[in-house]
Amino acid sequence: xxxxxxxxxxxxxxxxxxxxxxxxxxxxxxxxxxxxxxxxxxxxxxxxxxxxxxxxxxxxxxxxxxxxxxxxxxxxxxxxxxxxxxxxxxxxxxxxxxxxxxxxxxxxxxxxxxxxxxxxxxxxxxxxxxxxxxxxxxxxxxxxxxxxxxxxxxxxxxxxxxxxxxxxxxxxxxxxxxxxxxxxxxxxxxxxxxxxxxxxxxxxxxxxxxxxxxxxxxxxxxxxxxxxxxxxxxxxxxxxxxxxxxxxxxxxxxxxxxxxxxxxxxxxxxxxxxxxxxxxxxxxxxxxxxxxxxxxxxxxxxxxxxxxxxxxxxxxxxxxxxxxxxxxxxxxxxxxxxxxxxxxxxxxxxxxxxxxxxxxxxxxxxxxxxxxxxxxxxxxxxxxxxxxxxxxxxxxxxxxxxxxxxxxx
Amino acid sequence: xxxxxxxxxxxxxxxxxxxxxxxxxxxxxxxxxxxxxxxxxxxxxxxxxxxxxxxxxxxxxxxxxxxxxxxxxxxxxxxxxxxxxxxxxxxxxxxxxxxxxxxxxxxxxxxxxxxxxxxxxxxxxxxxxxxxxxxxxxxxxxxxxxxxxxxxxxxxxxxxxxxxxxxxxxxxxxxxxxxxxxxxxxxxxxxxxxxxxxxxxxxxxxxxxxxxxxxxxxxxxxxxxxxxxxxxxxxxxxxxxxxxxxxxxxxxxxxxxxxxxxxxxxx
Ligand SMILES: Cc1ncc(COP(=O)(O)O)c(C=O)c1O
Numbered sequence: 001x002x003x004x005x006x007x008x009x010x011x012x013x014x015x016x017x018x019x020x021x022x023x024x025x026x027x028x029x030x031x032x033x034x035x036x037x038x039x040x041x042x043x044x045x046x047x048x049x050x051x052x053x054x055x056x057x058x059x060x061x062x063x064x065x066x067x068x069x070x071x072x073x074x075x076x077x078x079x080x081x082x083x084x085x086x087x088x089x090x091x092x093x094x095x096x097x098x099x100x101x102x103x104x105x106x107x108x109x110x111x112x113x114x115x116x117x118x119x120x121x122x123x124x125x126x127x128x129x130x131x132x133x134x135x136x137x138x139x140x141x142x143x144x145x146x147x148x149x150x151x152x153x154x155x156x157x158x159x160x161x162x163x164x165x166x167x168x169x170x171x172x173x174x175x176x177x178x179x180x181x182x183x184x185x186x187x188x189x190x191x192x193x194x195x196x197x198x199x200x201x202x203x204x205x206x207x208x209x210x211x212x213x214x215x216x217x218x219x220x221x222x223x224x225x226x227x228x229x230x231x232x233x234x235x236x237x238x239x240x241x242x243x244x245x246x247x248x249x250x251x252x253x254x255x256x257x258x259x260x261x262x263x264x265x266x267x268x269x270x271x272x273x274x275x276x277x278x279x280x281x282x283x284x285x286x287x288x289x290x291x292x293x294x295x296x297x298x299x300x301x302x303x304x305x306x307x308x309x310x311x312x313x314x315x316x317x318x319x320x321x322x323x324x325x326x327x328x329x330x331x332x333x334x335x336x337x338x339x340x341x342x343x344x345x346x347x348x349x350x351x352x353x354x355x356x357x358x359x360x361x362x363x364x365x366x367x368x369x370x371x372x373x374x375x376x377x378x379x380x381x382x383x384x385x386x387x388x389x390x391x392x393x394x395x396x397x398x399x400x401x402x403x404x405x406x407x408x409x
Numbered sequence: 410x411x412x413x414x415x416x417x418x419x420x421x422x423x424x425x426x427x428x429x430x431x432x433x434x435x436x437x438x439x440x441x442x443x444x445x446x447x448x449x450x451x452x453x454x455x456x457x458x459x460x461x462x463x464x465x466x467x468x469x470x471x472x473x474x475x476x477x478x479x480x481x482x483x484x485x486x487x488x489x490x491x492x493x494x495x496x497x498x499x500x501x502x503x504x505x506x507x508x509x510x511x512x513x514x515x516x517x518x519x520x521x522x523x524x525x526x527x528x529x530x531x532x533x534x535x536x537x538x539x540x541x542x543x544x545x546x547x548x549x550x551x552x553x554x555x556x557x558x559x560x561x562x563x564x565x566x567x568x569x570x571x572x573x574x575x576x577x578x579x580x581x582x583x584x585x586x587x588x589x590x591x592x593x594x595x596x597x598x599x600x601x602x603x604x605x606x607x608x609x610x611x612x613x614x615x616x617x618x619x620x621x622x623x624x625x626x627x628x629x630x631x632x633x634x635x636x637x638x639x640x641x642x643x644x645x646x647x648x649x650x651x652x653x654x655x656x657x658x659x660x661x662x663x664x665x666x667x668x669x670x671x672x673x674x675x676x
Contacts (some may be wrong), residue, residue: 026542029469029542034568064435190469191595192590294517
C-alpha cells in the first residue's frame with residue numbers, strides 16, 4: 001500500500017472506489033446505484049469546469065470568508081515552553097466551522113443537478129446548520145437528520161437550523177447520535193433520490209461523498225500553505241499539523257496540500273475522541289485499533305463487535321462521536337503518513353480551560369481534542385518546531401456542556 | 410443452477426397456476442426459539458422462506474424490520490444461531506427453500522468463504538446481500554454459485570436498462586425487483602399497474618428467470634400484484650410480531666394466520 005505523489009488523495013482510489021485496495025468503495029443498496037453514479041458524473045464534470053470553479057471560489061471568498069486567519073498563540077506557547085503553537089482559526093468561517101465548505105459545494109452541486117431538495121446528517125449540528133444556511137442562500141428546501149441526544153446537547157445549532165427554515169428530523173433509534181442520523185438520512189435518500197440531493201456531513205459514506213467533501217475542505221490547506229510561506233518566508237523544517245478526527249473532513253482539508261511532504265518535515269497528527277476517562281466506550285477506531293468493517297456504504301476501521309454489529313460510542317464531543325472514520329484516514333494510517341492518537345473528554349475540557357485562559361480564541365470541544373495533544377507534546381519539543389492546530393469550530397454550540405462541566409463561564 | 414429448490418418452488422407454484430409467496434422474518438425475532446417455530450409453522454403456506462440475519466445499522470430498512478432486527482439482537486441472536494435455526498428448520502422440512510438476507514458487514518466479519526461454506530453446511534438455498542450491489546458482488550456471487558447457493562440479485566426502478574441486462578444475464582435462478590424508491594415497509598407509491606408494467610419489461614429480458622416483487626406488499630396490496638412469479642412480504646409480517654409481543658399474544662399463531670391469509674390471495 002503506497003501513497004502517490006502529485007495526485008490529490010481523494011483521487012487515489014481504484015475503479016471500485018477503494019483506497020489502498022481495501023478502504024472505501026460503495027456498499028449501497030441497488031436503488032442508490034443510479035443516483036450515486038449520476039452524482040459521480042456530475043461532480044467529475046463540474047470540477048473540471050472553469051465557471052463552476054470560479055463560482056466556488058467566489059462563494060468561498062465572499063460568502064464563507066476566505067482566508068480564515070493564521071495566528072501564533074504567543075501566550076500559550078510561552079506558558080508551555082518548547083514548540084511554538086499556532087492556530088488556523090477556521091471557526092472564523094461563516095457559521096463557525098469548516099462544515100460550511102462541504103455544505104456550500106453540495107448546495108452548488110444540488111443546484112447544478114436541478115434538484116430542489118437537499119438533506120443531510122449532523123452530529124455537532126454544524127454540518128446541519130451550514131447546510132441549512134447554504135440551502136437558504138441558494139433557495140433549496142432542506143431537511144436535517146439528527147440524533148435525539150445530539151439535539152439536546154447542541155441546542156444553539158438546532159436553533160440556527162430552524163431559523164434558516166430547515167426541518168430537523170429527530171432520530172430515536174440506536175444511540176440517538178450521529179451514526180443513527182447518517183443511517184436515517186441514507187434511508188430517506190433511498191426513498192427520495194429522484195428529486196432530492198443528499199449531502200454527507202464528513203469524508204465518510206460511499207466513495208463519491210468522501211471525494212466531494214475532501215475536495216471542499218481542502219480549501220483550508222490551500223490557504224494555510226500561502227499563509228505559512230508568507231509568515232516564515234518558506235516552509236519551515238519542523239511542522240506538526242494537529243487536527244481532531246471524527247469523520248475526518250476537517251483533518252483532510254487541513255492536510256491535503258501537505259501530504260506529499262516528507263513526514264519528518266511535516267508530521268500529520270489526528271486526534272480522535274477517547275470518550276470519558278473511566279468509560280470503556282470511545283469513538284477512536286484508528287488510534288484504538290478497530291477492525292475493518294463496512295459502515296454507511298464504505299469500508300473503514302469501525303468500532304464494532306466480533307459479529308460486525310456497530311458498537312455504541314461515547315464522547316463529550318457530538319462531532320467526534322462516530323464509530324467509523326474516513327477511508328482516506330485509514331489509508332493515511334496504514335501508509336504511516338499520518339499518526340493517530342486520542343484525547344479523553346477530560347483532556348479536551350482541560351485543553352479548553354487552558355486555551356481560553358491564555359488566548360482570545362474559543363475552540364469547540366472537537367478542536368479541543370487537537371489542542372489537548374498540542375499541549376501534551378509542545379513542552380517536549382524544540383523552539384523551532386511549529387505546531388499548528390486547526391481550530392475548526394466555535395464553542396458557542398457547547399455553551400450548555402461547558403457550563404455543566406466547568407461551572408459558570 | 411439446475412434443480413435448485415428455489416427454481417423448483419417457482420415451478421410448483423406455476424403448476425398450481427399461482428404466484429409464489431415469499432415470507433421474510435428475522436432470525437431471533439422475537440426469540441431464537443420462537444423464530445424457528447414461526448418458520449416451521451409458516452412453511453406450510455410459504456413457498457420460499459427468507460430469513461434475515463439482523464444488523465444494527467440497516468441502511469435500507471424501514472421501521473418495522475428495524476424493530477424486529479433490534480429486538481432479535483437484544484434477545485441475543487448471533488450469526489451462528491442463524492445457521493443453527495436454518496439447519497434445524499431444514500431437518501424439519503428439507504425441501505423448503507430458505508434464503509438468508511442481510512448486510513455485508515456481517516458476512517465480511519465472518520469471512521466470505523467461511524460464510525458461504527457455513528451456508529452450504531446449513532443447507533441455505535440462497536443469499537440476498539442488501540448492500541453488495543452488482544458488479545461489486547460478482548466474485549462473491551460466483552463463489553456462491555460454485556457451492557450451489559443462489560446469489561439473488563436485486564433490481565430497482567432506478568436500475569438502467571443496460572445495467573438491467575447485465576444483471577439479468579449474470580443472475581442465478583431468482584431476481585428480486587424492488588417495487589419502488591423506498592426502504593422496506595413503505596407504502597406503495599405507485600399503482601400496482603405501473604409496477605407490473607415495469608415488472609413485465611424485466612421479465613421480457615429473459616422469460617426463464619424467476620422475478621419476484623418486494624417492498625410495500627401487504628394484505629391489502631398483494632392481490633393486485635399477483636401476476637408476478639413471486640411476491641415477498643416482510644414488514645407486514647414483522648408488524649404482526651411486534652403487535653403480538655405488545656399485546657402478549659402468541660407470535661407463532663398470529664404470524665401463521667397472516668401468512669395463511671396471504672397465501673389465499675396468491676391465485
Ligand atoms: C467543529 C467540528 N470539528 C470537527 C468535527 C468532526 O468532523 P470531521 O472529522 O469530519 O471534521 C465536527 C463535526 O461535526 C465539528 O462540528
